[in-house]
Amino acid sequence: MGKGDKKSRRGKIILGSYGVRRLRKKNSKPEIKKVKEILAKDIKDKKPLKEKKVLNEIPAVKEIVEISEVKEEKTVAKPKETKAVKEKTEIKTPKAAKEKKEIKEDKAEKEVKPKREKKS
Numbered sequence: 615m616g617k618g619d620k621k622s623r624r625g626k627i628i629l630g631s632y633g634v635r636r637l638r639k640k641n642s643k644p645e646i647k648k649v650k651e652i653l654a655k656d657i658k659d660k661k662p663l664k665e666k667k668v669l670n671e672i673p674a675v676k677e678i679v680e681i682s683e684v685k686e687e688k689t690v691a692k693p694k695e696t697k698a699v700k701e702k703t704e705i706k707t708p709k710a711a712k713e714k715k716e717i718k719e720d721k722a723e724k725e726v727k728p729k730r731e732k733k734s
Contacts, residue, residue, distance in 0.1 A: 619625035626636040 615622050615624070617628040619632075620629065620631070621635065623635045624632060632638050632662060
C-alpha cells in the first residue's frame with residue numbers, strides 16, 4: 615500500500631494513472647453543441663405506404679340447431695345386502711387383583727468407615 619502499488623490511490627497518484635480508486639475530475643460546464651441547420655435538400659421524399667389488400671368478405675354462416683329429445687333410462691342400483699351382525703356371547707370376567715406382597719423391613723445400616731487422616 616505504498617507509492618509503488620498500482621491498485622491503491624497513493625500509487626496511482628505517483629504513477630499518474632486513473633482507475634476505480636482514483637477517478638478523473640469532470641468538467642463542470644458541458645460544451646454547447648451547435649445545431650445543424652436542416653436544409654430542404656437533405657430531406658428525402660418518403661415513399662408512400664403500401665396499400666393494404668382488401669380481403670374478400672366471408673358470408674355469415676347460419677347454424678341450424680336441431681334439438682331432439684333423448685330419453686335416458688336410469689337403472690336403479692340394487693341396495694347392498696347388509697351383513698348379519700354376530701352377537702357376542704362371551705362376557706369377560708374381570709381379573710382378580712394380585713395379592714400384595716409384604717414389604718420387607720429395611721436392612722440394618724452399614725457401619726461407616728472412619729475417614730483417613732491426612733499425613734502432615
